[in-house]
Amino acid sequence: MTMSDSMANRAELDAARLLLARTGISPADLLEAAVTRPLSPTFAEYVPVVAAAVTTGTRRAYGSYWNRVVDHWGQRRLDDPTPSEIERLAEHVKTHVVARRNARGGRSAAEHLIAALRCLYKRAVADGFIAAADNPAMKVAKPRRLPSTRRAVADTRIAEINAIAASTGDDPALDSLLLKLHTETACRRGGALALRPVDLDPDQCLILLREKGDTVRWQPVSPTLMRYLQRHAEERGATDTGQLLRYRNGQPITYRRYDHL
Known part of the structure; x- marks a missing residue:
């Protein structure tokens, strides 16, 4: 940053402080005027709401993963888990997946869990329970997909x-x-x-x-x-x-x- 940029920023701050002083508004007043959001519901309360709102296909794809979330975090509120906790839950689901002949180490299960949580939190943002910037599921990357092992049937x-x-x-x-x-x-x-x-x-x-x-x-x-x-x-x-x-x-x-x- 150049000295001219620093002086311009300082001038803008001084102008903002002067405007606030003349209008009788303090920075604390601005913080108190921030959007007041309703108390976030628990996962046990909100999962049935989302499940009833989505399509049958979405419910079929994500239902079992929402059940896992309720089992682990049923009494926690939506704004409580952090991205790190979501990553730990995805790792838990990945390591406890049912082993099948075509298993890929649980990567698909972890991916679907994160997708299910993104769907859940997308509804929570739309309903006003959390801000879009506070959506923890969007801060967790999905596992990279491996090349498909599917092949044509002879x-x-x-x-x-x-x-x-x-x-x-x-x-x-x-x-x-x-x-x-x-x-x-x-x-x-x-x-x-x-x-x-x-x-x-x-x-x-x-x-x-x-x-x-x-x-x-x-x-x-x-x-x-x-x-x-x-x-x-x-x-x-x-x-x-x-x-x-x-x-x-x-x-x-x-x-x-x-x-x-």
């Missing part, structure tokens, strides 16, 4: 999967249709579950898919798949605007069908 293995699905289980026709739908369109489970008979365009062999993030797209399919979808809807009593994929008794399938498959 044609021979896909043929084996389809053969088993078509010859075993309590509803081979449904399972075969699900596999063909996902193989041709690469749609998500949510897109398949949201499919309705009215979303079929047999003239152009297109189906309307509504998927994650409110994305909507027309997807080309084969004439064979289109016929199977139409026949399935007709035989299982799907209404035009009702869910297309159903069990034999006419009940719509859920995510549980994928667990079974």
Whole structure:
């Protein structure tokens, strides 16, 4: 800083002090006039509020991590934990994750915990419980993602999967249709579950898919798949605007069908 800059800053401070003195306002008065925020709720009180406000997909993704936060900090208030404490909780979740064949050392669990807390604190800022600058979750970096280990399934293995699905289980026709739908369109489970008979365009062999993030797209399919979808809807009593994929008794399938498959 040059001497001229220092003199300019001193002149500005002198002018500010003179203005405050003439108006009868002291620096203490300015501090007392700061925004008064409501008392922050506890995590046990606020998590259900946020869970009820978010979408089903967000609740499904973050619900288990919010439960972890409530287990550890249920009676603490939102403005209490520090960034260092969030990092310690993320490390705890990382080291206590359930080990699976495709585990990556708990990095994904730590990332999802931080994302879940960011979602929680974003709502807290909007509700006026904390200032955006005081959001501790935004001061914690997510773990760096490792390169994906996913790979394409070989044609021979896909043929084996389809053969088993078509010859075993309590509803081979449904399972075969699900596999063909996902193989041709690469749609998500949510897109398949949201499919309705009215979303079929047999003239152009297109189906309307509504998927994650409110994305909507027309997807080309084969004439064979289109016929199977139409026949399935007709035989299982799907209404035009009702869910297309159903069990034999006419009940719509859920995510549980994928667990079974």
